[in-house]
Amino acid sequence: MSDLSVEYLGLKLKNPLIVASSGLTRNAQLIGQCEAAGAGAVVMKSIFEEDIRRRDNSFTDFLATHPEASGYFEAEVGLVYGAHQYCEEIKKAKAQVKIPVIASVNCANPRWWLDYAVQLEGAGADALEINLSIPDVNPAVSGSDYEGTFQEIVSAVRSRVKIPLAVKMSGQLTAPQNMAQKLVHSGADALVIFNRQSGLDINLNTRRAFSSKGDQGLSTPHSIYYPLRWVTILHEMLPAIRISASGGVHSVESFIKYLMAGASTVQVCSLLYRKGLKEIGALLEGLEAFLRRQGIKSVEELRGSVLRDLPVGTREQQRLEYIQLSEGHYLEVDSTDGGGLTFESHPKD
Numbered sequence: 001m002s003d004l005s006v007e008y009l010g011l012k013l014k015n016p017l018i019v020a021s022s023g024l025t026r027n028a029q030l031i032g033q034c035e036a037a038g039a040g041a042v043v044m045k046s047i048f049e050e051d052i053r054r055r056d057n058s059f060t061d062f063l064a065t066h067p068e069a070s071g072y073f074e075a076e077v078g079l080v081y082g083a084h085q086y087c088e089e090i091k092k093a094k095a096q097v098k099i100p101v102i103a104s105v106n107c108a109n110p111r112w113w114l115d116y117a118v119q120l121e122g123a124g125a126d127a128l129e130i131n132l133s134i135p136d137v138n139p140a141v142s143g144s145d146y147e148g149t150f151q152e153i154v155s156a157v158r159s160r161v162k163i164p165l166a167v168k169m170s171g172q173l174t175a176p177q178n179m180a181q182k183l184v185h186s187g188a189d190a191l192v193i194f195n196r197q198s199g200l201d202i203n204l205n206t207r208r209a210f211s212s213k214g215d216q217g218l219s220t221p222h223s224i225y226y227p228l229r230w231v232t233i234l235h236e237m238l239p240a241i242r243i244s245a246s247g248g249v250h251s252v253e254s255f256i257k258y259l260m261a262g263a264s265t266v267q268v269c270s271l272l273y274r275k276g277l278k279e280i281g282a283l284l285e286g287l288e289a290f291l292r293r294q295g296i297k298s299v300e301e302l303r304g305s306v307l308r309d310l311p312v313g314t315r316e317q318q319r320l321e322y323i324q325l326s327e328g329h330y331l332e333v334d335s336t337d338g339g340g341l342t343f344e345s346h347p348k349d
Ligand SMILES: Cc1cc2nc3c(=O)[nH]c(=O)nc-3n(C[C@H](O)[C@H](O)[C@H](O)COP(=O)(O)O)c2cc1C
Pocket: 020, 021, 022, 023, 045, 046, 047, 072, 075, 076, 104, 106, 131, 168, 194, 195, 196, 217, 218, 219, 220, 223, 246, 247, 248, 249, 267, 268, 269, 270, 271
């Protein structure tokens, strides 16, 4: 039997499958169900800065100013924690389960993080994941302003807590590789690649726009490709850093691809919302069968074993791929069905 165990955030996990931060992990009872279904660890539903502000009676406009949080709140109507309740759920979960329980915080301003981080550590969380997604449309704020804030948050939290720290990065950065390095220098022990961003949809009848993450707020199998590229690049660039891949795992194949690309753990969420926690077992069985067929003894041996005969991250290679893709395919008007467009493959010799 292959060894599925992995090391992540200094913790020994029995397998690399983590149930991602979401309503699936919002309390001790649900965390117990994730463990029973076979998960290697869980990341708890995030506690948001806005919760603290609300307690301070200054919470007024988070839906308008914090669309990322608003997306989650819409998906999880009525799910509102105070820090106390959150800590109680950590304590209960730690008393019930053996798997690591990673707490999650999402704040927009460094001053709010510290209080929460310290409390969650005190409640017994094995590690902390901080979700650094701070969307804003203020034209006066530059990318480097945000990046400075991200570093401040990580440094401040690092200086106050001893438990390991994972940073869930936004994929919407001009230079994720540079930001990743800075986050590690600021004290991140692991990187979660990536957080999912909210988009927008429009109801054509009411003309109202609303925050949307796609199909019922859940990912699709296509969501894997962008994070997969960056897991591959970052694993090669920062081999000492543990990466947790997040986004678009809807099959055993995509689960394995993230590990092969260099992820130590893989976070899964939408698949479990769609098909239930039994999918955890199916993914792990599929992984084990793959390792057996390939004669690979452990997940550690599989990790990062993707062939690197092409440097996937370089500017030259990305340009080359882009040019090949645009030359290799063309759109043609299909006259047989009333003029629809068909996408035809036209590979170059
Ligand atoms: C309903 C729902 C709630 C979520 N809540 C959180 C959250 O509170 N904090 C967070 O960091 N990510 C949250 N996420 C994002 C997931 O943790 C995960 O990163 C994302 O869904 C990508 O994984 P997937 O493709 O397997 O769904 C949420 C996702 C969903 C679908």
